[in-house]
Amino acid sequence: xxxxxxxxxxxxxxxxxxxxxxxxxxxxxxxxxxxxxxxxxxxxxxxxxxxxxxxxxxxxxxxxxxxxxxxxxxxxxxxxxxxxxxxxxxxxxxxxxxxxxxxxxx
Amino acid sequence: xxxxxxxxxxxxxxxxxxxxxxxxxxxxxxxxxxxxxxxxxxxxxxxxxxxxxxxxxxxxxxxxxxxxxxxxxxxxxxxxxxxxxxxxxxxxxxxxxxxxxxxxxxxxxxxxxxxxxxxxxxxxxxxxxxxxxxxxxxxxxxxxxxxxxxxxxxxxxxxxxxxxxxxxxxxxxxxxxxxxxxxxxxxxxxxxxxxxxxxxxxxxxxxxxxxxxxxxxxxxxxxxxxxxxxxxxxxxxxxxxxxxxxxxxxxxxxxxxxxxxxxxxxxxxxxxxxxxxxxxxxxxxxxxxxxxxxxxxxxxxxxxxxxxxxxxxxxxxxxxxxxxxxxxxxxxxxxxxxxxxxxxxxxxxxxxxxxxxxxxxxxxxxxxxxxxxxxxxxxxxxxxxxxxxxxxxxxxxxxxxxxxxxxxxxxxxxxxxxxx
Numbered sequence: 001x002x003x004x005x006x007x008x009x010x011x012x013x014x015x016x017x018x019x020x021x022x023x024x025x026x027x028x029x030x031x032x033x034x035x036x037x038x039x040x041x042x043x044x045x046x047x048x049x050x051x052x053x054x055x056x057x058x059x060x061x062x063x064x065x066x067x068x069x070x071x072x073x074x075x076x077x078x079x080x081x082x083x084x085x086x087x088x089x090x091x092x093x094x095x096x097x098x099x100x101x102x103x104x105x106x
Numbered sequence: 107x108x109x110x111x112x113x114x115x116x117x118x119x120x121x122x123x124x125x126x127x128x129x130x131x132x133x134x135x136x137x138x139x140x141x142x143x144x145x146x147x148x149x150x151x152x153x154x155x156x157x158x159x160x161x162x163x164x165x166x167x168x169x170x171x172x173x174x175x176x177x178x179x180x181x182x183x184x185x186x187x188x189x190x191x192x193x194x195x196x197x198x199x200x201x202x203x204x205x206x207x208x209x210x211x212x213x214x215x216x217x218x219x220x221x222x223x224x225x226x227x228x229x230x231x232x233x234x235x236x237x238x239x240x241x242x243x244x245x246x247x248x249x250x251x252x253x254x255x256x257x258x259x260x261x262x263x264x265x266x267x268x269x270x271x272x273x274x275x276x277x278x279x280x281x282x283x284x285x286x287x288x289x290x291x292x293x294x295x296x297x298x299x300x301x302x303x304x305x306x307x308x309x310x311x312x313x314x315x316x317x318x319x320x321x322x323x324x325x326x327x328x329x330x331x332x333x334x335x336x337x338x339x340x341x342x343x344x345x346x347x348x349x350x351x352x353x354x355x356x357x358x359x360x361x362x363x364x365x366x367x368x369x370x371x372x373x374x375x376x377x378x379x380x381x382x383x384x385x386x387x388x389x390x391x392x393x394x395x396x397x398x399x400x401x402x403x404x405x406x407x408x409x410x411x412x413x414x415x416x417x418x419x420x421x422x423x424x425x426x427x428x429x430x431x432x433x434x435x436x437x438x439x440x441x442x443x444x445x446x447x448x449x450x451x452x453x454x455x456x457x458x459x460x461x462x463x464x465x466x467x468x469x470x471x472x473x474x475x476x477x478x479x480x481x482x483x484x485x486x487x488x489x490x491x492x493x494x495x496x497x498x499x500x501x502x503x504x505x506x507x508x509x510x511x512x513x514x515x516x517x518x519x520x521x522x523x524x525x526x
Contacts, residue, residue, distance in 0.1 A: 032110045034429055044429040047107045066455070068448040070441035071107040072433035081441040085452050090445060 047071050052080050052093045060086030069093075108428040108444075116447060117270050117425045119366045120154035124451040129153055129348060130241035131460050133248045134365050135375065137236040138262070138394050146186040152240065154368040158182045159229065159236065160191050167229035168202045169238045175206065175222050200224055233377065234260065234391040246463045252472045253352065253361040258381030259508065260392035263495040265399060267374050267416055270425045271349060271366040274374065277415060278351040278362075279439030281314045281327050287414050292493075295409050304489035306480040307411070315339070316439045321462055321473060322347035323443060329480060337476035344473055347446060347462045355479025356486035357382035357509065370424035376412065376495050380505055382487070382512035397495040412495040484513040 033048055034041045051069045053062055062069060066085035071078060080093040108116075119126045136150045137159055147160035149172055156172040158181040170191060172180055179195035186192075190207065192199040198219075199208035204226025206219040227240035233254030239245045267274070277283060289308035296303035309329040317324040326342035328334055337355075345351050351362040358380055365373040377392070399416040401407055406417035433440065450460035459465070479486050487509035496502060 034427075038430065040430045040432075043107065043432065044109075047429070048109055051109075066448060066452040068108075068112060068445055070433065070444050072435060072437050072441060074435050079435075081438065081445070083445040083448060085448065088449075 050078070050080075050095060052082050055082075055084035055086055055089055056091070056093060057089035058084060058087035060084055107431055107433060110429055112444075113425070113428040115451075116428075116444060117272050118369055119271075120369070124455065125447065126153055128447070128451045128454045128460055129366060131246070131454060131463060132241070132348065133237045133239045133246070134349070135232075135235035135237050135363060136365065136373070139231055139234050139236060139391055140394070141236070147182045147184065147191070149180065149182045150238075151367045151371075152238065153366055155225070155240070157227070157238075157240070158184070158191070159238065160184075160186050162186055162188050164188055166202075167231065167236055167238075169227040169229045169240065170200055170204050171225040174198060175224050176209075198222075200226070202226065202228075234262070234389075234394075235377075244465075246459070246465050247467060249462070249464050250468060250470050251346070251350070251352070251361060252470055253354075253359045253377055253379050255470050256359065256379055256381065257388060258359070258379035259501070259505065260377070260379050260389060261496065261499045261501060261505070262378070262392045262394045263376040263397040263412075263498060264394065265374055265396055265416075266367065267372045267399075267420060268370060268424060269372060269419050269422065270370060271364045271372040273419045273422050273426055274364045274372055274415075275345065275349065275351075276440045276443060277419065278345040279316060279323055279325060279443045280437065281325060281439070282311055282436045283418070285309065285311050287418060288411050291408075291414060292411070299409060301409070304493045306486055306489055307493075309480060313339070314436070314439070315342075316442055317342075318442075318446070319344060321471075322350075323439065323446065324474060325439065332481045336481060337478040338480065341474050341476045343475045345443065346473065348450070348460075352473045352475050353479075354475040355477060355490070356484065357477075357512065358487055358490060359475065374416075378496065380487075380508055382509050393499060393501050395498055395500055397498040410495065410497055411490075411493055484516070487513075 034044050051071060055062060062082065062084060067083050069080045069082045071080050076097055078095040082093055083090045115124055119129055130153060134152060136152055137148060141148055142161040147158055150157050150159045157169050158172045159167065159169050161167050168191065170181055172182060174181055174193040174195065176193065176196055176198045179193055181191055181193055183194045184191045185194060190199055190201040197210040198206055201207050204224040206222035209219045212218055227238050228245050229236055229238045230248060232248055232250065237248055284307055292303040293308060309331060311327055312330060313328040315326040322345045324342050324344045326339045328339045332338060334340065343353050349364045353360050353362060358378055360376060360378045363375040363377060367373055397412065399407055399413050407413040408417050453460050488506060491502060491505055496505065499505065
């Protein structure tokens with residue numbers, strides 16, 4: 001009898017591999033990105049690869065449901081202002097390298 | 107930053123595109139009434155399509171696609187009838203809805219004409235301008251925004267700008283540009299050219315806010331020296347979705363209009379109503395004039411407010427490449443506007459009315475707008491008239507005197523009150 005936990009582990013490993021591939025490789029149609037010779041091409045490439053693809057609230061595809069993500073930067077932090085066309089969720093997904101806490105006045 | 111597909115979707119206004127379908131749910135001003143004093147028909151371009159706008163002898167306006175369905179000649183050189191327009195080439199006649207009703211060279215006992223319908227729309231006048239609707243039926247009501255229907259001296263500056271209308275709309279939710287482009291940069295231009303730039307635009311932003319509201323996005327700001335009790339925060343002023351911005355102050359009310367001619371051209375109007383007194387003569391038509399934005403050497407004219415804006419919009423490129431932009435926290439309003447466009451494209455795709463559609467009869471739509479702009483109060487009107495596109499108005503001096511007279515009266519009353 002197959003071990004269910006092993007099956008789940010295999011699926012998770014497969015999913016992680018897919019995610020890893022998604023984050024490291026350009027999409028199949030590179031013409032949608034600026035030419036590599038463009039000065040800001042690396043920023044565009046990271047935006048294309050790193051923007052949220054699914055709604056944090058309902059998990060619908062942002063692209064397939066007519067949503068939009070606009071990226072803006074705050075210091076080292078990358079903010080993705082996101083609207084989900086599936087459930088209407090509107091908020092920010094924030095990507096950062098370091099968690100910084102600013103003390104409130106006290 | 108956006109992807110290429112997102113940028114394309116937000117900036118393409120032609121038929122069949124998501125943005126084009128959204129924008130076809132609104133009325134647009136596309137000409138002035140006086141444009142038809144000498145000719146009965148004119149060619150106009152709107153939403154990447156060429157149209158013929160015509161006026162019948164009885165004063166009714168119609169709009170129809172420019173190229174005749176028969177052999178593609180221009181309808182602008184056609185014959186205008188009381189119930190439609192006839193192509194000058196072979197006499198095919200179309201009614202206001204675009205239905206072909208006569209084909210003189212064809213046999214009468216056939217239904218050929220019934221099978222030919224040109225794209226048409228609806229047209230009507232308001233505030234001295236001719237407005238058109240070229241979207242699907244039933245057309246919504248023409249929104250009677252306050253600036254177009256309230257009493258006052260009206261003057262309208264216009265020009266055609268070679269860039270996407272969206273660049274101009276994004277400028278309307280970018281409050282910080284005022285402090286820099288119309289403040290710091292204006293001051294630099296003034297120092298370079300030997301004049302004093304208006305101080306009201308140089309104040310530092312302390313806080314900005316954006317609220318979604320029934321007509322678009324209400325923009326608020328607190329400037330250095332002011333508080334949340336000031337008009338700029340307490341009242342604010344709106345971006346009126348999807349192609350206007352309402353501004354004002356010191357008894358000047360203005361609607362800034364950005365008509366999308368096509369993906370890379372915008373008809374940009376500043377429609378102003380001046381009403382600091384109560385006994386103004388009502389004009390039959392507003393004064394209209396073209397404002398300049400390039401000099402004889404082809405350089406942008408940047409010694410006035412709107413000229414500075416045009417420099418920024420046009421220098422971004424015909425359609426700015428948003429895959430190359432780097433937005434910051436102060437651009438949150440821009441991101442919010444893009445979301446609003448996407449949200450309403452979706453509504454249209456689902457068969458719903460988008461934001462700002464009005465289907466009820468109404469007399470006036472009053473929009474929120476600060477009276478004391480930038481805390482400048484009585485100095486604001488003259489600064490705006492002299493430092494903005496109204497400097498090209500043929501009635502500039504009359505407008506300055508109108509406002510100066512009003513504030514002189516206020517000051518005299520204040521002095522009398524202080525001495526009592």
